[in-house]
Amino acid sequence: MDDLLSFLRIPSISADPAYAGEVRRAAEFVRAWLERGGLENAQLIESPEAGAHPLVYADWLHAAGRPTLLLYGHYDVQPPDPVEEWLSPPFEPSIRDGNIYARGAADDKGQLFILMEAVAQSLRANGGQLPVNVKFLIEGEEESGGCHIERFVSKNPRALSANAAVICDTAMFAPEIPSITTGLRGIVYGEIFVAGAAHDLHSGDYGGVAPNAVEAIAQIMSALKSRDGTILIPGIYDRVQMPSAAEIKGWKKLPFDAEQFRRNEVGSTALTGESGYDVLTRIWARPTLEIHGIRGGYTGEGAKTVIPAAASAKISLRLVPDQKPEEVAEQLSSAIAAACPAGVVARFHPMHASPPCLIDPASPFLAKAAEAMQEVFGNSTAYIRCGGSIPIVGLIQRHLGIPSVLLGFGLPDDQIHAPNEKLFISNYLRGIVSIVGYFERLRFSAG
Amino acid sequence: MDDLLSFLRIPSISADPAYAGEVRRAAEFVRAWLERGGLENAQLIESPEAGAHPLVYADWLHAAGRPTLLLYGHYDVQPPDPVEEWLSPPFEPSIRDGNIYARGAADDKGQLFILMEAVAQSLRANGGQLPVNVKFLIEGEEESGGCHIERFVSKNPRALSANAAVICDTAMFAPEIPSITTGLRGIVYGEIFVAGAAHDLHSGDYGGVAPNAVEAIAQIMSALKSRDGTILIPGIYDRVQMPSAAEIKGWKKLPFDAEQFRRNEVGSTALTGESGYDVLTRIWARPTLEIHGIRGGYTGEGAKTVIPAAASAKISLRLVPDQKPEEVAEQLSSAIAAACPAGVVARFHPMHASPPCLIDPASPFLAKAAEAMQEVFGNSTAYIRCGGSIPIVGLIQRHLGIPSVLLGFGLPDDQIHAPNEKLFISNYLRGIVSIVGYFERLRFSAG
Numbered sequence: 001m002d003d004l005l006s007f008l009r010i011p012s013i014s015a016d017p018a019y020a021g022e023v024r025r026a027a028e029f030v031r032a033w034l035e036r037g038g039l040e041n042a043q044l045i046e047s048p049e050a051g052a053h054p055l056v057y058a059d060w061l062h063a064a065g066r067p068t069l070l071l072y073g074h075y076d077v078q079p080p081d082p083v084e085e086w087l088s089p090p091f092e093p094s095i096r097d098g099n100i101y102a103r104g105a106a107d108d109k110g111q112l113f114i115l116m117e118a119v120a121q122s123l124r125a126n127g128g129q130l131p132v133n134v135k136f137l138i139e140g141e142e143e144s145g146g147c148h149i150e151r152f153v154s155k156n157p158r159a160l161s162a163n164a165a166v167i168c169d170t171a172m173f174a175p176e177i178p179s180i181t182t183g184l185r186g187i188v189y190g191e192i193f194v195a196g197a198a199h200d201l202h203s204g205d206y207g208g209v210a211p212n213a214v215e216a217i218a219q220i221m222s223a224l225k226s227r228d229g230t231i232l233i234p235g236i237y238d239r240v241q242m243p244s245a246a247e248i249k250g251w252k253k254l255p256f257d258a259e260q261f262r263r264n265e266v267g268s269t270a271l272t273g274e275s276g277y278d279v280l281t282r283i284w285a286r287p288t289l290e291i292h293g294i295r296g297g298y299t300g301e302g303a304k305t306v307i308p309a310a311a312s313a314k315i316s317l318r319l320v321p322d323q324k325p326e327e328v329a330e331q332l333s334s335a336i337a338a339a340c341p342a343g344v345v346a347r348f349h350p351m352h353a354s355p356p357c358l359i360d361p362a363s364p365f366l367a368k369a370a371e372a373m374q375e376v377f378g379n380s381t382a383y384i385r386c387g388g389s390i391p392i393v394g395l396i397q398r399h400l401g402i403p404s405v406l407l408g409f410g411l412p413d414d415q416i417h418a419p420n421e422k423l424f425i426s427n428y429l430r431g432i433v434s435i436v437g438y439f440e441r442l443r444f445s446a447g
Numbered sequence: 448m449d450d451l452l453s454f455l456r457i458p459s460i461s462a463d464p465a466y467a468g469e470v471r472r473a474a475e476f477v478r479a480w481l482e483r484g485g486l487e488n489a490q491l492i493e494s495p496e497a498g499a500h501p502l503v504y505a506d507w508l509h510a511a512g513r514p515t516l517l518l519y520g521h522y523d524v525q526p527p528d529p530v531e532e533w534l535s536p537p538f539e540p541s542i543r544d545g546n547i548y549a550r551g552a553a554d555d556k557g558q559l560f561i562l563m564e565a566v567a568q569s570l571r572a573n574g575g576q577l578p579v580n581v582k583f584l585i586e587g588e589e590e591s592g593g594c595h596i597e598r599f600v601s602k603n604p605r606a607l608s609a610n611a612a613v614i615c616d617t618a619m620f621a622p623e624i625p626s627i628t629t630g631l632r633g634i635v636y637g638e639i640f641v642a643g644a645a646h647d648l649h650s651g652d653y654g655g656v657a658p659n660a661v662e663a664i665a666q667i668m669s670a671l672k673s674r675d676g677t678i679l680i681p682g683i684y685d686r687v688q689m690p691s692a693a694e695i696k697g698w699k700k701l702p703f704d705a706e707q708f709r710r711n712e713v714g715s716t717a718l719t720g721e722s723g724y725d726v727l728t729r730i731w732a733r734p735t736l737e738i739h740g741i742r743g744g745y746t747g748e749g750a751k752t753v754i755p756a757a758a759s760a761k762i763s764l765r766l767v768p769d770q771k772p773e774e775v776a777e778q779l780s781s782a783i784a785a786a787c788p789a790g791v792v793a794r795f796h797p798m799h800a801s802p803p804c805l806i807d808p809a810s811p812f813l814a815k816a817a818e819a820m821q822e823v824f825g826n827s828t829a830y831i832r833c834g835g836s837i838p839i840v841g842l843i844q845r846h847l848g849i850p851s852v853l854l855g856f857g858l859p860d861d862q863i864h865a866p867n868e869k870l871f872i873s874n875y876l877r878g879i880v881s882i883v884g885y886f887e888r889l890r891f892s893a894g
Contacts, residue, residue, distance in 0.1 A: 014749075015747070015748055015749030015750060015751060016747060016748045016749060017748060018748075078751060079745065079747060079749075079751055081745060081747065081751075082647070085646065143750075143751075144749050144750060145749075145750050171652075185651060187651075187752075189750050189752070196715050197713045197714050197715045198713070198714025198715070199532065199714070199862070199865050199866060199867075200529075200864070200865045200866070201712075201713065201864075201865060202835065202863055202864040202865065203735070203737040203739065203763060203765065203835075204632060204634075204765065204833065204834045204835020204836060205618075205730065205833075205834050205835055205859075205863075206712075206713065206730065206834070207730070207735040207737050207765050207834060208676065208720045208721070208729035208730050208733055208735040208765075208834065209708075209713070209718045209719060209720045209726050209729050209730055210713045210715065210718070210719065211713075211715045211717070211718075211719045212719075212737055212738060214668075214738045214739075214740070214741050214760075215668060215672070215737070215738050217665070218664070218665035218666075218668040218669050218738070218741075219665075219668075219669050219674060221661075221662060221665040221666075222665050222666050222669035225662070227666060227788050227789075229655065261656075265648075265653075266644045266645070266648065266653065266656065266657045266658075267644050267645025267646070268643050268644045268645070268657065268658045268790045268791065269789075269790055269791070269792065270658070270789045270790040271656045271657070271658075271790065272656060272657065272658045272659075272788075272789060272790045273655045273656045274655070279656050282655035282656050283652065283653065283654065283655050283656055286655055288650070288654040288655040290650040290654050290659055290662070290752075290754055291659060291661045291662050291665070291744070291755075292650065292661075292744050292745055292750075292751060292752060292753050292754070292755070293661070293743065293744030293745040293746040293751070293753070293755065294661050294665075294741055294742070294743055294744060294746070294758070295741070295742060295746040296740065296741055297738065297739050297740030297741060297761070298526065298528060298739055298740040298761065299740040299741070299742040299759075299761070300462070300463060300526060300528065301462060301463045301464060301465075302461075302462030302463060302526075302591050302592075302798075303462060303590075303591060303592050303636050303739075303761065303763075303798050303799060304462060304525060304526055304528075304590075304739060304740070304761070304864070305634070305636070305737075305739060305763060305835075305864060306739050306740070306864055306865070307737055307739075308738075308739070308740065311741070312746075313661075314744070314745065314746070314750065314751070316650060316750075316752060318650065318651065318654050318655075341674050341719075342674075342716075342717045342719060343715045343716055343717040343718065343719045344715065344716070345716065351749075351750050352750060386651065386652075387651045387652050387653070387654060387655065388649065388650075388651020388652055388752075389651060412652070415646070416649055416652075417647070417648075417649040417751070417752060417753055418646050418647045418648060418649065418753070419646060419647070420646075
C-alpha cells in the first residue's frame with residue numbers, strides 16, 4: 001500500500017493550471033508502476049492541445065481467444081478547497097480508523113489502484129499470465145472536463161477495441177453491499193457572467209439607480225429554479241424518461257432511510273428537492289440544477305459599500321435519459337437571457353458537458369462481476385444508479401459499442417469532492433480480490 | 448501640495464486590521480502637520496477599544512467673542528480593491544490632466560487637507576491670528592463604521608462646543624456649481640450568513656436533495672427587493688418622509704440629464720430603481736437596499752461540482768428621514784428569517800448603522816458659506832442632498848446641538864470607493880480660498 005500512499009501525495013489537481021506539473025508527475029507515476037507490474041506498451045499519450053494532461057496507456061494481450069477488458073480510471077483529483085476544513089493535509093495521506101484520508105483516496109486514485117493491483121497480482125498468481133486480455137486507459141482530465149480522452153477514444157476505436165470496459169470510479173450503495181451502477185446522470189457545466197455599471201460604484205451616491213451585478217445573478221438564479229426544486233427552464237423536462245417499474249422496485253429494496261441519510265450524510269435541517277419523488281429517484285433519475293460557487297463585490301474584512309459592477313457564478317445541470325447536453329445548454333442559455341434583469345448584461349459560458357447514460361443489466365460482463373463481488377462480500381450485488389457523471393461511459397458506449405461495468409468500492413460517506421475524503425482500507429483490499437476473481441470467472445468466456 | 452501627496456501615500460485602510468499600523472501613521476501625520484501649521488493642543492485621542500483608530504484633535508481659540516467652528520474630516524480610506532483596475536497604483540499618487548489620482552484623493556484626505564491648508568493660510572495671512580475659533584476633530588474609522596468618535600462626541604459635548612461644524616467630505620453637484628448638502632441618508636450595514644449541509648457535497652451524489660447555501664442566499668436576496676427596486680421588507684416605508692415641494696423645486700433647477708448620467712457616470716445599459724421617482728429623488732430621498740459582496744462555494748479556476756454548505760453576503764439599506772436604524776435592522780433581520788428557504792439556517796449580523804440627517808438651510812452659517820463659495824466659483828451655491836451617510840453629522844446634531852455645514856469640493860466622477868479615485872486640483876485650490884473667505888465672513892459674527 002506504500003505505492004498508493006506515494007501516489008496520493010501528488011497534488012494532481014487538473015482544474016488548476018498551477019498544478020500542471022504535478023498532474024504530469026502523477027501520469028508518469030502510473031505509467032512507471034504499470035511497466036514494473038508487468039504490463040506492456042506502457043506509455044503517455046500526449047494531447048496536441050495546450051494545457052491538456054496526458055493519457056496513460058498499457059496493455060497485456062496474450063490471452064488468445066479470451067475476452068479483452070478496457071480498464072479505466074483517472075489519476076487527477078478535485079481541488080482540496082476549503083483546505084482549512086481538512087483534519088489532516090489533503091496531500092499527506094493519513095491512516096485513521098481503518099481509512100486512508102487524502103484527496104483522491106476514493107475519487108479515483110485509490111480505486112484506480114484496485115484495478116492496477118488486481119492486474120499485477122493476477123499476473124504474479126498465474127506465473128506472468130492473465131486469464132483475460134487487458135488494456136489500461138487512464139486519464140488526467142476527469143475532474144476538469146478536458147476533452148483529450150474523448151478525442152482519443154473517438155479517433156482510435158480499433159486500438160481500444162474490447163469486449164467490455166471496467167470502470168472503478170463509483171461507490172457501493174451501502175457498507176457491505178457490493179454494487180454495480182447501471183445509470184449515470186449527464187452534466188452541462190458552465191459559468192454565468194453578469195456585467196452592470198462600467199465599474200464598482202458607491203452605494204450612497206448610486207444606490208437606487210445603478211444596477212447591481214450580484215443582485216442580478218441572485219435574481220437570475222432564483223428565476224431558474226423554484227424553491228421546491230423544480231427547474232423553471234422552459235422545455236427542460238420534455239425528454240426526461242422515468243425508470244422502469246422493475247428498476248424502481250429494485251431501488252425500494254435497498255437499505256435506505258431518508259432521515260438517517262439527512263442526518264448522517266447531508267447534516268442539514270431538512271432535505272430539499274422536488275416533492276412527489278423519493279430521495280433516490282431525485283438523485284438518480286431527475287434532472288437538477290446547482291450553483292457551485294459565486295463571486296462578486298467586496299468580500300474582504302469589514303464593510304465596503306460598493307455596488308458591484310460584475311459578478312459570476314459557476315452552475316451546472318445534471319441530466320437524465322433522454323436529455324441532450326447541447327439542447328440543455330441552449331435551453332439554459334436562453335433561460336438566463338430571459339431572466340436577466342434590466343441594466344445588466346448576462347452571458348453563459350459553457351465549460352463542459354456529457355450525456356446521461358444507461359447500461360443494460362442483462363450483459364454477462366455485468367453478471368460475472370456481480371458474482372465475483374458477491375463471493376468476496378457475502379451479500380448479493382445491488383444494481384443501482386449514480387447521480388454523478390462519468391463521461392467516459394458515454395464515450396465508450398458511443399465509440400466502442402461495448403458495455404461498461406461500473407464496479408465501485410467507495411462508500412457513500414467517503415466525502416469525495418469535499419474535505420476529509422477517505423477510502424475504507426478493507427474495501428480497497430476486497431476490491432482487489434473481487435477484480436482478480438472477476439478475471440478468473442472470465443477465463444472461460446470467449447473473446 | 449507635496450504634503451498632501453505624502454499623506455495619500457499612506458494606505459490607511461481602516462476596515463482591514465492588517466493596515467492598523469498605516470492608519471496610525473496617517474493619524475500621526477495629521478497631528479504633526481497641524482502642530483507645525485500653528486494649531487494648539489494637537490494630540491491623538493486613543494480609544495480604550497482594541498483595534499480602534501485614534502482621533503486627531505487640535506484647536507486655536509484666541510478669537511474672543513467670535514464664532515467657534517468644529518472642523519471635521521477623516522484620515523482613513525476605503526480598501527482599493529479591485530487593485531488591478533487602477534491605472535496607477537492606489538497609494539502612489541499620480542497627477543494626470545489636472546487631477547490627483549490616489550485612494551483617498553477626494554474621500555477624504557484631499558478634502559480634509561483643504562480645511563487644514565485653509566486654517567494654516569489664514570493664520571499666516573493674519574499674522575498668527577484667525578478670524579474665528581477652530582477645533583479640529585478628525586477621525587480614522589469613517590470607512591469602517593467604528594464607534595470611537597461617537598463615544599467621544601457623546602461624552603465630551605463641552606470640550607467640543609462650537610457654533611457650527613464644517614465638514615469637507617462631500618461633492619459638488621456638478622463642475623463649477625458650488626454646493627451645500629442639507630440631507631444625508633442613513634445606513635444599516637451587516638452580513639448574512641447561510642449554513643446548509645454539514646460540509647460541501649458532490650452535486651452528482653446529492654444534487655436534488657441537499658440544500659445549497661449559495662442558492663439560498665440568492666433566494667433570500669431576491670425576496671428582499673423586487674426587480675423594480677421596491678424593497679419588500681414589511682414596514683420599511685412606514686416612516687419615510689418625502690422632501691418638501693420647495694426642496695424638490697430646487698432640485699429640478701439643477702443641471703442634470705439622466706441619460707448623460709447613465710452613460711458617463713454609471714455606464715450601464717439602463718438605470719434601475721423605483722419607477723415613479725426621478726433619479727435625484729431615488730438617490731437622495733428614497734431608501735435603497737444593496738448587496739455589496741457575496742461569497743460561497745468554489746470560485747477558483749476551472750470546474751468544481753460542489754454543493755456549497757455555507758455562503759455569506761454583505762448588504763446594506765440606505766435610510767431616509769424619519770427611518771430609525773435600530774428598527775430597520777430588526778425589520779431586515781425578520782425579513783431574512785422569513786425569506787429563508789427550507790434546509791438552511793440564515794443569520795443576520797449587523798455591523799454598523801447611522802441615522803439619516805437633515806440640516807436647516809436657513810442657518811446663517813450655511814448662508815455665509817454659500818456666499819464665500821459663490822464669490823470664488825462665480826456661480827450661485829446649490830442646496831442639494833447626498834445619498835451617502837456621514838455619521839458624524841447626526842452625532843453633531845444630537846450631542847452638540849449645532850448645524851453642520853457640508854462643503855464639498857469633490858466632483859461626481861471622482862470614483863470614490865472605486866478604482867481610480869481622483870481629486871480635481873483646481874477644486875482643491877479653490878476650496879482652500881473658499882474656506883479662507885468663509886472665515887473672513889464670520890469675523891464679524893458673534894460667537
